[in-house]
Ligand SMILES: Nc1ncnc2c1ncn2[C@@H]1O[C@H](COP(=O)(O)OP(=O)(O)OP(=O)(O)O)[C@@H](O)[C@H]1O
């Protein structure tokens with residue numbers, strides 16, 4: 001059984017079809033990249049998996065449970081964590097406090113009342129993993145460090161599936177490289193879906209790639225296969241396929 005199974009998923013906003021009959025499976029332990037031009041429906045897909053947007057048609061099954069009618073909060077507790085295209089950290093808190101707070105989000109209110117604060121070792125371990133110092137104020141972080149903090153906040157919630165919406169957007173080359181290594185490391189014990197546009201980043205770090213275009217899955221496969229797909233070259237890279245050199 002796949003960890004995540006999306007069957008015949010359609011999402012409409014009024015007359016507009018944002019996702020059009022999507023079929024997609026993610027296996028446990030995969031690091032899957034999701035690419036596609038602006039407006040392809042990538043964020044909408046994550047929104048729908050996480051219960052922020054409701055499917056118009058179709059089903060989403062995670063670890064054997066159908067998610068369709070579950071609340072965003074319930075889905076998060078089931079083990080699906082996500083980041084947003086825009087940052088959600090608390091500026092005035094320290095890095096460690098942001099992670100600590102995120103860890104408690106997964107608890108039900110009654111558990112929160114009874115639970116001790118997250119064990120500092122747990123927070124420290126996560127921050128070591130992403131390479132951040134605990135006592136820095138979130139407001140002082142660079143753009144890249146802020147993205148790593150968001151990943152740390154996600155890890156604190158111990159999700160089984162992580163959905164990352166453009167984690168390297170706006171990062172320097174150096175930060176991108178570090179993020180690539182970080183994702184590979186996290187993928188050792190998590191399942192990850194990463195939305196990413198940057199082809200250079202994909203060339204370095206992507207294995208399996210799914211291409212969305214106008215709300216549909218255009219193709220899926222390893223990066224080389226996807227890059228050589230004439231349809232992908234036309235719609236995603238905006239150029240017509242070139243003949244192979246002989
Ligand atoms: N709540 C909404 N109401 C109406 N239309 C929406 C809504 N959310 C998304 N859309 C539309 O659905 C389409 C897909 O948007 P989405 O944000 O999923 O694209 P994307 O692939 O994430 O693009 P980008 O690369 O720009 O982030 C867009 O045309 C967008 O305007």
Ligand SMILES: [Mg+2]
Pocket residue numbers: 042043044085
């Ligand atoms: Mg998006």
